[in-house]
Amino acid sequence: MSRIQEIYPSGRVSLREVGLRDGLQLVKKIPSTDAKQRWVREEYAAGVRHFEVGSFLPAKTFPQFVDVRDVVATVASLSGAHGIALALNERGVNEALESGVGEIASVISATEEHSQANAHRSRESAIVNLKRLCEMRDATSHKPLVNAAISMALGCSITGAVDPAEVLRLVDKCLEAGVDFVGIADTVGYAGPKQVAELTRAAVKLAGSKPICIHLHDTRGMGIANAAAALDEGARILDGSLGGLGGCPFAPGATGNVVFEDLVFLCESKGFATGIDLEKLIMVRRILREEMPNEQLYGGLARAGLPGGSAAKAA
Amino acid sequence: MSRIQEIYPSGRVSLREVGLRDGLQLVKKIPSTDAKQRWVREEYAAGVRHFEVGSFLPAKTFPQFVDVRDVVATVASLSGAHGIALALNERGVNEALESGVGEIASVISATEEHSQANAHRSRESAIVNLKRLCEMRDATSHKPLVNAAISMALGCSITGAVDPAEVLRLVDKCLEAGVDFVGIADTVGYAGPKQVAELTRAAVKLAGSKPICIHLHDTRGMGIANAAAALDEGARILDGSLGGLGGCPFAPGATGNVVFEDLVFLCESKGFATGIDLEKLIMVRRILREEMPNEQLYGGLARAGLPGGSAAKAA
Structure with missing residues (x-):
């Protein structure tokens, strides 16, 4: 069995907890390393297997990820758990490779305008970097997975609308560069x-045997509906963060990633077994509330309880 | 053109503001009559045309609806606006008929257990009442629309799961009793x-030329995804409340109806023109905040702004 098939089996849905990376991008108070490790361990006990744990970025600018190696190690210590870390330049990639993390994530902007403004490089140069990342990966013995995410793929904070044909061109370029998905x-x-349905359908078709991951933010309340659409069109890897932790730098006060526990409920209600125990998962929010008391947490399941569970009991 | 086709044209989506009825079911502070009337008028100016304005229920038990006639009159004064009011017994129906409201809404529980516990009557007796309501309607000159909602149709606070075949049997019974939809x-x-998709598909098929209305609560964060599914299966009348006002008596702390403004965004994003100006609609939340400062309001659009609108401007 190939490594990608082992980690993201095509016959089932894989839900990735990205709260430890994307969720911490804007937090006012950084959780302790110990809290991050408890967060991982408790979600693992609830059945979660995929964790994006941080970024290999300069600690001065991103102090929330200074302990990324420790969290990578925690995930590695749990049988069957898979760690993912972001790395955007050669130094970061080297550190990520050395950390032994299971997957290195890279990002490319869908629009030239956002690429220049946000990453100070062209999309072409991002693709060149991606090729280099894949070569570096190939030169290692443990060969972590490499994934490239097209950011702003469904709308751009600078240009507004984004041409889906441009996104698909970049998907193709990334696959050509040697990414796993x-x-x-x-x-x-x-x-x-x-x-979401239209772009997912086209991307799934283009990627062929390689999976497509859909990363959604609930900024305008469409997160779960968009996830449902992506599942309907064959996406089998979806990202979410516990309690919808995280914000949006371009929309002050907006929510973050799609709520992980609601995503679990959605998948189960659509007949996709996630292997995740929702009651246990919801309990993990306690760690976030204790460590980041000023962050707003979201989520319907946490508020209302499972159908026929606490809700039915209260009736 | 038939009256139902005139008020709910089959070729387009009709979104109904039910905040003035369902949204006020559990509020701690009742908005003034003047505030309700401003709420209607400002939403009308934003393009909303369908308003559920209250219930003809005993004022002692439901003081929030004591001014229902005044709000009915406000809707009636606006060209092309359509008012809906709930009436559950013969006295209420008589009052509703006298008020001149454009539509009388009735409710039947999907399960016998909930019908007995909540309305202290059998479902059979509810159907008999519905027939009587339709006869009373036929005896008037202005002939308001009559709609029957099957409550607990997708899950019951008492029995948990609900047999869709039972719901469809009740849909059929209601249509036989003479309701308009x-x-x-x-x-x-x-x-x-x-x-939601499966039940909507079957109900739309069963109802034939009569429309199906889908009334969703966002209790577990699935509201917008469920609305998308209902639209995909041919439902063209959907309920929502501004800011998701309202709670759930069976799940303390839970959200209420699906958020009206997010529903508008969903419809427009799916290519269904609603005729509603979202920026203007969001402004109406001000009235709710002022009148009911202790009620939690929800909604992604209100938090984040329209794409390419305030969000893009902030970037």
Whole structure:
């Protein structure tokens, strides 16, 4: 069995907890390393297997990820758990490779305007970097997975609308560069389910035997509807964060990633077994509340309880 | 053109503001009559045309609806606006008929257990009442529309799961009783989009030329995904409340109806023109905040702004 098939089996849905990376991008108070490790261990006990744990970025600018190696090690210590870390330049990639993390994530902006403004490089140069990352991966013995996410793929904070043909061109370029799979990110939560369905369908077709990951933000309340649309069109890897932790730098006060526990409920209600115990998962929110008391947490399941569970008991 | 086709044209989506009825079911502070009337007028100016304005229920038990006639009159004064009021017994129906409201809404529980516990009558007796309501309607000159909503149709606070065949049997009974259309209500927000899609598809088929209304609660964060599924299966009348006002008596702390403004965004993103100006609609939340400062309001659009609108401007 290939490594990608082992980690992301095509016959089932894989839900990735990205709260430890994307969720911490904007937090006012950084959780302790110990809290991050408890967060991972408790979610693992609830059945979660995929964790994006941080970024290999300069600690001065991103102090929330200074302990990324410790969290990578925690995930590695849990049988069957898979760690993912972001790395955007050669130094970061080297550190990520040395850490032994199971997957290195890279990002490319869907629009030239956002690429220049946000990463100070062209998309072409991002693709060149991606090729280099894949070569570096090939030169290691443990060969972590590499995934490239197309940010702003469903709407851009600078240009507004994004041409799906451009996104698909970049998906193709990333696959050509040697990544194991590509992600499609609605970074600023602009999309509705029709748009998500159309882009997912085309990307899944283009990627062939390689999976497509869908990364959604709930900025405008469409997160779960968009996830449903992506599942309907064959996406089998989806990102979420516990309590919808995280914000949006382009929309002050907006919510973050799609709520992980609601995503679990959605998948189960659609007949996709996730292997995740929702009651146990919801309990993990306690760690977030204790460590980050000023962050707003979201989520319908946490508020209302499972159907026929606490709700039925209260009736 | 028939009256139902005039008020709910089959070629387009009709979104109904039910905040003035369902949204006020559990509020701690009742908005003034003047505030309710401003709420209607400002939403009308934003393009909303369908308003559920209250219930003809005993004022002692439901003081929030004591001014229902005044709000009915406000809607009636606006060209092309349509008012809906709930009436559950003969006295209420008589008052509703006298008020001149454009539509009388009735409710039947999907399960015998809930019907007995909540309305202290059998479902059979509810159908008999419905027939009587339709006869009373036929005896008037202005002939308001009559709609029957099947509550707990996608999950019951008492029995848990609900047999869709039972719901469809009741839909059929209601149509036989002479209603203009039937509503399907996920009263306690138990459903996911697959379940909503399946029941909507069957109900739309069964109802033939008569429309199906889908009434969703966002209790577990599935509201918008469920609305998307209902639209995909041919439902063209959907209920929502501004800011998701309202709670759930069976799940303390839970959200209320699906958020009206997010529903508008969903429809527009799916290519269904609503005729509603979202920026203007969001402004109306001000009235709710002022009148009911202790009620939690929800909604992604209100938090984040329209894509390419305030969000893009902030970037």
